Amino acid sequence: MKKITRITGWQAFWPIMILLGILIFNVIITGGSFLEMKIVDHHLYGRIIDIIRNGSKLMLLSIGLTLVLATGGTDISVGSTMAISGAVACSIISGTLLTGVGGNVFVAILVALLAGAACGAWNGFLVSKIKIQPIVATMILMVAGRGIAQLITRGKIVTVNSDAYYFINGGYIFGLPFPLFIVGFALLLSLLLTKRTAFGLFLEATGCNSNASKFTGIHVSKIKFLVYTCSGILAAIAGLIESAGIKGADCNNAGLMIELDAILAVAIGGTSLNGGRFSIPASIVGAIILQSITTTVYAIGVPPEIIQVIKAVLVIIICLFQSTQFKTAMMNKLRIRKVA
Amino acid sequence: MNTEPILIELLHITKKYSEAVVALNDVRFQLNRGEIHALLGENGAGKSTLIKVLTGVEKRNSGIISFEGKEINPRSPQEAQDIGISTVYQEVNLCPNLSVAENIYIGREPKKGGRIDWNAINNQAKKLMEKFDLDINVTKRLDSYSVAIQQMVAIARASDISAKVLILDEPTSSLSRLEVDKLFDTMRLLRSQGMGIIFVTHFLDQVYEVTDTITVLRNGEYVGTYATAQLSRVELVGKMIGKEYSQISDKLQPHVEAETEGKLFADLQEVTGLGTVRDMNMSICYGEVLGLSGLLGSGRSETARLIFGIDKIEKGDLEIKGERVSLKSTLDAIKAGIAFCPEDRKTDGIVGDLSVRENIILALQAKKGMLNRITRQEAEEIAEQYIKKLEIKTPTSEQLVKNLSGGNQQKVILARWLATNPELLILDEPTRGIDIGTKAEIQKIVTDLAKQGMAVIFISSEIDEMLRCCSRIAILRDYKKIAEIKGSAISEQTIMRYIAGGEIDEKDY
Numbered sequence: 001m002k003k004i005t006r007i008t009g010w011q012a013f014w015p016i017m018i019l020l021g022i023l024i025f026n027v028i029i030t031g032g033s034f035l036e037m038k039i040v041d042h043h044l045y046g047r048i049i050d051i052i053r054n055g056s057k058l059m060l061l062s063i064g065l066t067l068v069l070a071t072g073g074t075d076i077s078v079g080s081t082m083a084i085s086g087a088v089a090c091s092i093i094s095g096t097l098l099t100g101v102g103g104n105v106f107v108a109i110l111v112a113l114l115a116g117a118a119c120g121a122w123n124g125f126l127v128s129k130i131k132i133q134p135i136v137a138t139m140i141l142m143v144a145g146r147g148i149a150q151l152i153t154r155g156k157i158v159t160v161n162s163d164a165y166y167f168i169n170g171g172y173i174f175g176l177p178f179p180l181f182i183v184g185f186a187l188l189l190s191l192l193l194t195k196r197t198a199f200g201l202f203l204e205a206t207g208c209n210s211n212a213s214k215f216t217g218i219h220v221s222k223i224k225f226l227v228y229t230c231s232g233i234l235a236a237i238a239g240l241i242e243s244a245g246i247k248g249a250d251c252n253n254a255g256l257m258i259e260l261d262a263i264l265a266v267a268i269g270g271t272s273l274n275g276g277r278f279s280i281p282a283s284i285v286g287a288i289i290l291q292s293i294t295t296t297v298y299a300i301g302v303p304p305e306i307i308q309v310i311k312a313v314l315v316i317i318i319c320l321f322q323s324t325q326f327k328t329a330m331m332n333k334l335r336i337r338k339v340a
Numbered sequence: 341m342n343t344e345p346i347l348i349e350l351l352h353i354t355k356k357y358s359e360a361v362v363a364l365n366d367v368r369f370q371l372n373r374g375e376i377h378a379l380l381g382e383n384g385a386g387k388s389t390l391i392k393v394l395t396g397v398e399k400r401n402s403g404i405i406s407f408e409g410k411e412i413n414p415r416s417p418q419e420a421q422d423i424g425i426s427t428v429y430q431e432v433n434l435c436p437n438l439s440v441a442e443n444i445y446i447g448r449e450p451k452k453g454g455r456i457d458w459n460a461i462n463n464q465a466k467k468l469m470e471k472f473d474l475d476i477n478v479t480k481r482l483d484s485y486s487v488a489i490q491q492m493v494a495i496a497r498a499s500d501i502s503a504k505v506l507i508l509d510e511p512t513s514s515l516s517r518l519e520v521d522k523l524f525d526t527m528r529l530l531r532s533q534g535m536g537i538i539f540v541t542h543f544l545d546q547v548y549e550v551t552d553t554i555t556v557l558r559n560g561e562y563v564g565t566y567a568t569a570q571l572s573r574v575e576l577v578g579k580m581i582g583k584e585y586s587q588i589s590d591k592l593q594p595h596v597e598a599e600t601e602g603k604l605f606a607d608l609q610e611v612t613g614l615g616t617v618r619d620m621n622m623s624i625c626y627g628e629v630l631g632l633s634g635l636l637g638s639g640r641s642e643t644a645r646l647i648f649g650i651d652k653i654e655k656g657d658l659e660i661k662g663e664r665v666s667l668k669s670t671l672d673a674i675k676a677g678i679a680f681c682p683e684d685r686k687t688d689g690i691v692g693d694l695s696v697r698e699n700i701i702l703a704l705q706a707k708k709g710m711l712n713r714i715t716r717q718e719a720e721e722i723a724e725q726y727i728k729k730l731e732i733k734t735p736t737s738e739q740l741v742k743n744l745s746g747g748n749q750q751k752v753i754l755a756r757w758l759a760t761n762p763e764l765l766i767l768d769e770p771t772r773g774i775d776i777g778t779k780a781e782i783q784k785i786v787t788d789l790a791k792q793g794m795a796v797i798f799i800s801s802e803i804d805e806m807l808r809c810c811s812r813i814a815i816l817r818d819y820k821k822i823a824e825i826k827g828s829a830i831s832e833q834t835i836m837r838y839i840a841g842g843e844i845d846e847k848d849y
Contacts, residue, residue, distance in 0.1 A: 198705045198713045205702055208693040215650070215680065215688050216756065217671040217706035276693045 012282035055291030056179035061262035064231030072275025073134035080145025082255030085236035086243030120232015124225035149251035159248035169244035207275025353403035381557035426498030436483035441465035488519030573840035602627035610656035616642035631810030639819035649673035679757035692742030726755035747778030
């Protein structure tokens, strides 16, 4: 019994159950074809692979947002940061920016990541030093970011022609899509950072009670600065995957509204938006849940115009399942019925 | 017009937040026409709760409120204001981005032909301000004036709504001496017009300067109402902290005798904080418990905050072990061997949603740095060690701290600091709101630590406790150290005499 409560008490338990539910539903409605995988040219293809590949951006963002939300903040500029990162990388590769490097892909990626870090650092500066409310502080970049991206691309959609760059989204290693490895690497790094150093503890303490944390000697503003910077870098990576996928930088549409999905993914993963306890794996599961819902809704042929509504309803149900109050209320109801 | 002298009468007011938390117990209060009435009491005495009950912010459990002889039941500050009871809070609650005139007439703008008559507003506002001897441009934004003027505007607005009762809730804490004088002139003017004023403050000097009557509350109970002119300061302090001056025997000597002077740990020289403590000289030695005594707002906690690096030292030197230091953050202070249990356990102390184990290792972890992680096993050992040592009552070290009782939370914070192995431990009201048993335990821990050689600064509003724990006591008043007593000179009488300050009535001895 104790073992069971330990497993159900794990933050990622309910998200995983929900995900399994969605997957099983998919298997049933597709009559099994959902699970089918084909190997073509040593590459794995199939629905599940699609979900993971398409969800990779969301997963990356949800890692960064888990850290930000754990401090009690929020970051709604990640979509714009994606656009900036894509714009920087594509402009360098196509030779309109930093012409000196001659379109070197590695330089392009590096500069794009730096740009993402700078965006994150800017948010971190506004939140931790100027002490602007996080949602307002990051809204500045959310609005201005797309303009900055337009400036970088001079208002055009920049297309690139580089197989090395396409590899970021479309490449395969050991038969698995490359974005999967990026997510795995980011997950590993973030777990090392939060579990093998005291960063995780400081994050939770800051999110629970930043005042008391300051009194115990934690540099709360440094912690905050750091998480926004991490979020910026992860958004930049997501931006690279996005632009490599469409083989160009589309400043107006890259990562549009994705910040809301990312926050939702973290919420589905059970991390409170008020800060405190967090779980990065649970957020990743949350991101996969969102991606599979999208895939499912398309698969069962819901008309595109009401997809958002269906998604909203599903999200409400998931959030109810995550709420302790709801769970205890349901348990009590069940118990009463049993007694009666 | 009703000419009955009694404006407000509160009888048998009881307010319980829960069965255990009784904020007011059978309290009465009476305000007359043309009277400035001080409402006094230490923190938690029930002053603000009484104000809230009177103005309808909080619902009372029982009791009667009557206004000019008629029973009233205001359900909101708005209703209270309509009856004639206006409140001006410490924080001005007007609209800073509107003009002075707009602020005065907001919600009751004079209209002409369906449109707001701006000329009337501005002219009337100007006249009103002149009545208060304030020559300001009423069309300028409110926030372009000082807090004092803003407060005056709030008072003017309240008096103009023909308020008969004005409640001033600690209006002077952010005002300069000159501004306070101005405020007092205004209060006297209103008094002469027959208004009744309730004045909540913790500055005794001001009580004696401006009030006619004093009502004292203590621990939610009514202590008494006195004519200001007939109550000496020492008596007043006695009423507030619950000791009759004449009853105090000198038997309560400190049991921690001042031992031979220990080695100096920290030395404050002419330390001044921004808007707080002024020219503080103080030394703290190993092996002693130094008490900081004084009323709320005397600079006790502020001194502690300066030593712990929370607030910046504006002027003067802080020397630790003979070396001048400048503490830029709490972490610097922790690294210098200082630990601090803050006054407000809930907001500044515990991290409620984390476990006992995590709360205990938090400061040690911060001291060690982020990369030098304390492993789970080490953390559990540290936690178990202190749970045992301080007898913290918790089922396991994984229990969330918010589920512990107040006393055990305080012990967790104490454990957190002891884990960092500090040389100076600062305790700000460590036993507030804690049951008697745990209180005694904490006091014993403190004196034991000093015996083992730790330097301790102990801050408490309870003089008994100070007598029991401290070997030396510095007394603060109005952000200044006014005396230091030690050893056999420590007695309740001396402390109270210094806390009260001002001229001391000889016959009281």
